[in-house]
Amino acid sequence: MPSKEYLQAERNQPWREALRKTMKNKERTDLPRVKMPEQPPEVRIHNFREVNLGLTPEQALAESHRCLDCVDPTCITGCPVEINIPKFIKNIERGEILEAAKTLKETNALPAVCGRVCPQERQCESQCFYVQKLKKQAVAIGYLERFAADYERESGHISIPETAPANGIKIAVAGSGPAGLAFAGDMAKMGYDVTVFEALHELGGVLRYGIPEFRLPNTIVEVEIEGLKKMGVKFVTNCIVGKTISQEDLKEMGYRGLFIGSGAGLPNFMHIPGENLIGVMSCNEYLTRVNLMQAADPESDTPIHRGKKVAVIGGGNTAMDAVRTARRLGAEKAMIVYRRSEEEMPARIEEVKHAKEEGVEFFTLHNPLRYEGDENGHVQRMLLQRMKLGEPDASGRRRPIPIEGDTLWVDVDEVIVSVGVSPNPLIPSSFAGLEVTPHGTIVVDGETMQTSVEYIFAGGDIVRGGATVILAMGDGRKAAKGMDAWLKKTL
Structure with a gap:
């Protein structure tokens, strides 16, 4: 944890007070939405560096001041992983940026990723009071999420979510994409012994192979995964569930539950x-x-x-x-x-x-x-x-x-x-008892993400047939809750 002296120094940086004075006499609803700094088009088409450059501290503080801290924060209902959006934004407004990042990690295993690639304009921001009632531009929730996550990473004081005492129950995850990572993070918090099996030689699934560096740098994905490792999640690469290791192998290795997050790669x-x-x-x-x-x-x-x-x-x-x-x-x-x-x-x-x-x-x-x-x-x-x-x-x-x-x-x-993708049939065809739709997606209970095989849960594109990163993560969180409840009933 950062020292008290470090946190106090961060709170007292001169730009914070100067900006507060500037905004003091302005109504929050009169403040314009921040604009994200970008590489100029004529420059960026010649490189693979990130296009969006991130908010400055001054911009982030000004934008956080726009948040009205609604009594009924409908923005949260628009977030598939249920981030406490007003709480993290108000932490930024108070200058408690590391606390803002900590708040994000309570429900989001990949905040720096989501701050970059989530379609906030169709999710949390679409439910913002500014949009719903004032017919103005929403608070830039995604930009602020990215700012808090990047600030924490660059500060060197990266918080690791607390985990419950180890319960010794082994859980396997097929696929290290957003659904698998979100599931693994939540299960690790609950004390489970989680191992993620990835078919490719690099971790991250679609975050690595599907999204270019100019939109999501690989270093960002690597730091997020490193945080999961520090929570105790183990990773095995070059291992294809359903081929390298079978359904029977997983049982013999002592895994009591399996989450399938193998995506839609066809x-x-x-x-x-x-x-x-x-x-x-x-x-x-x-x-x-x-x-x-x-x-x-x-x-x-x-x-x-x-x-x-x-x-x-x-x-x-x-x-x-x-x-x-x-x-x-x-x-x-x-x-x-x-x-x-x-x-x-x-x-x-x-x-x-x-x-x-x-x-x-x-x-x-x-x-x-x-x-x-x-x-x-x-x-x-x-x-x-x-x-x-x-x-x-x-x-x-x-x-x-x-x-x-x-x-x-x-x-x-x-x-x-680029007219869509279909699920890889390897796992559905090699795991006995899984119910599959005519489109090749795995059938699950919508509330728990449990499949027709009671110890197997699934989420992300293998269930949806192609969706966003944040929807896949929402599935992973829902599956973790469902599997935890099921295990507690059966063990």
């Missing part, structure tokens, strides 16, 4: 002519090779083709990650092709904004019909169908309808397909 394709051409690949492969296998380095053992005219098919965050990666790898023309309008895009507003600033061209209301290649079998152009929006479909978004006879050819030399 890419979907559109099954249109030309998808087998050289230069057409899944977004999953593209980002994994760049993020995890150093494929951006020409000297890498697995270098990647650097297209000059790159099209990314899809409108989610993963598509934005891919098209912005392509720009950094030298694409002169980088395009998003999406069959609906921009309003229906599932990507974060910030990611779309950043992509546009970086010169990405948006072909909304367009859908690829086919790809054609050159004499060497390399993709050369794509035929796009113009679309219009009809009535809403099952997702609530308006259904895209082709405009008869309205097509155009566009030159491309690389196509990255």
